[in-house]
Amino acid sequence: MSSLAATHAPRQHRYRGWVVPVVGVAIWWLAASQGWSDSGLLVSPQKVAVTAWEQVTSGQFWRAISSSLARNLSGFFIGTVLGLILGCLLGFSRLFERLVGPSFNTFKQISLFAWIPLISVWFGLGDVAKVVFLSLAALVPVVVNTCDGLRNVPNAFLEVAKVYGFSRWQTIIGVMLPAALPSIFTGIYLALVYSWLATIGAEYLLVSGDGIGNTLIDGSEHFMMDLVLFGMVIIGLVGWGLNVLARRLERRMQRLYGITPR
């Protein structure tokens, strides 16, 4: 009980989390309805709600969100698969690590978005370029965490495997991969988070087609603050949803492999 009380707010204090947002929205609503500012940027909460409703009912929203998500997930899958392969190679083979490791470490330092101009020249502005960029974004954390996990398998496990006369293959399947699994999951989880961020970036910088990022850019270009706010909320919600999904999958996989969650 006492340890629970230390980590979670006591029930009578739960309301405290709602104070700031409620006061904030109230001030916003008051400012808009009383006309504190002449600027067209001060839109009322109702207007945002109306715009949201229009977007959803007209189908524009669904088109944008589905193409954004399709892009996001395909980039994420390609990047994760490639990342797992590269990470395993780096983790299992000392020679490969010596050959590729330093180059990879330098490569990952380059700010991700700096690649966009090059990618746009090589692959155009369409979906191919975006998916290439997204897989690049997803690749890096997967490689780093997979390699780290495999490298940091406790020596005691490896010694047990050696004592039991495990073959190299058995050691990899039975000992190293399960031991590295939590770290690999962390990498995949990060990849999901990064790829959503990169989706939005790609849609800003490679402007073409549908997408939630394009909705935002449209809103900003036409001085439609309501559309911008709506888009921001959606981006936050999708990011949060992906987050929760990844956490849940991670926990389920951990239970499947009998790993106690960290």
Next chain:
Amino acid sequence: MARATATALDQQPSPAKKLAPVERLPNFPARAPRQVAAATRPRSGWQSRALNIALSWLLPIALLGLWYLGTERGWLSEQVLPPPAYVYQTLTDLITTGDLWLNASASLQRVLVGFLIGSGLGVTLGLFMGLSKTVEDYLLPTFNALVQIPVLGWMPFALLLFGIGEPLKYVLIAHAALVPVTLCTLQAFHQVPKRLLEVGQAYGFSQRQIVTDIVLPSAVAPIFTGLRLGFTKAWLSLVVVELLASSEGLGYLIAYGRQLFQLDLVMAAVVVVGTVGLLIDRGFEVIERRLNKGRAITPGRLA
């Protein structure tokens, strides 16, 4: 891992069980001793280090060679992939004309100002939330909700509010740095080793003494980790912001080169962005290692 341990435990004789008499042990043929691949000949330290360095340069050199060959033989047109010599020349041109310095200093100034504002606010916010449970209860849920929107999501909003000028860049970079710094600071306060706090209480420390003598010193290293993370994020968002809206800076060089289809300029600028980022990160890493070294002696062992 768990499976391996489980089988290992199953096959372990339980201590209570009577052991079979020794002579009844089946006489397996002794397993041939595994050929342990010992290092063929002992290499001295500098030899293996030299080998490592040589191996690590193999891939970049091979790629450079391929790049050179590809442009030389005309497999790719110069518009798509300019020859390496071209990029090098652009880079030296940028340096000699002073353009590089002009743009790099603009970028560095932005990132520094933004980072200082963001990390200052972040440390303060984290400090307040870490020290007072009440403040945390009020602010943290809102903070967590706002964090779900990445910096890029704020961009069009900030663009409308602040226009395209310098404040936009400062605000976005500060926001990028603020998030990890705040979270790491808060976590640093939550992770103060319990034993140290108990020792403090046993010695009858006042609340204030506990904060200044126990909590703050043990939080320094994690907060620094947050600062490093925050700077990485700030540098990343600097490039994005400059790509989208600026008239000077390294990101602008990249965007400009792309508009004119001067890929040599783009590549040269990417190289500079990468190098500066790498150097700054290395600097942070050195300081971080030094901080952690001091930490390993005192609270690390107790934790």
